Amino acid sequence: MNDNQTLPAEIERVLYTEEQVEQRIREVAAEISEKYRGRDLKLIGVLKGSVFFLTVLARAISIPVKIDFLSISSFSAKTTAPGLVRIAKDLDESIEGEDVLLVEDIVDTGFTARYLLQTLAARGPNSLALCTLLDRTSRRIVQVPVEFRCFEIPDRFVIGFGLDYLQLHRNLGCVAVMKLERNA
Numbered sequence: 001m002n003d004n005q006t007l008p009a010e011i012e013r014v015l016y017t018e019e020q021v022e023q024r025i026r027e028v029a030a031e032i033s034e035k036y037r038g039r040d041l042k043l044i045g046v047l048k049g050s051v052f053f054l055t056v057l058a059r060a061i062s063i064p065v066k067i068d069f070l071s072i073s074s075f076s077a078k079t080t081a082p083g084l085v086r087i088a089k090d091l092d093e094s095i096e097g098e099d100v101l102l103v104e105d106i107v108d109t110g111f112t113a114r115y116l117l118q119t120l121a122a123r124g125p126n127s128l129a130l131c132t133l134l135d136r137t138s139r140r141i142v143q144v145p146v147e148f149r150c151f152e153i154p155d156r157f158v159i160g161f162g163l164d165y166l167q168l169h170r171n172l173g174c175v176a177v178m179k180l181e182r183n184a
Ligand code: IMP
Pocket: 049, 104, 105, 106, 107, 108, 109, 110, 111, 112, 113, 156, 157, 158, 159, 163, 164, 165
């Protein structure tokens, strides 16, 4: 927990403190550095949630990395098109021939990650893998290969470290469970 922050009233409990999250990210960054040693790695962040994770991860990786971002629009299961995802802002540069790591804040149903992996794979990268801060496998609907994962979390809505509730709380240093029941 950042000393300048007080916990919002909407929080039921802290799942991982800022220190725990950063420690775990350093471990995963070491695995990534080892796996891609000798190669140039491109990290692709999914705006906006993964920005917080990506910057901490990138700084803990010991090999040179490039960074690019995309953003998506997705439609919740409440709409008539559950699982429909499209790219709202595309990458700035080509990924052809590159070693690409897609960096996500959370993989939940898997729809977003599956769509992005399929879309990026079609662009001819040398390799493509998925790294996520949080993984909630209990809610998975479509299977996606998660190569690097920091934490497996319970089936509760979480905020902080980039994750939002109605765009708020991304700046919370810890990852916390919300008091409200899921309505996303
Ligand atoms: P998926 O397509 O169901 O895997 O959804 C992934 C996206 O849903 C994430 O990138 C988040 O934007 C959002 N999401 C899923 N669960 C949570 C949560 O617990 N807190 C905040 N956002 C979430």
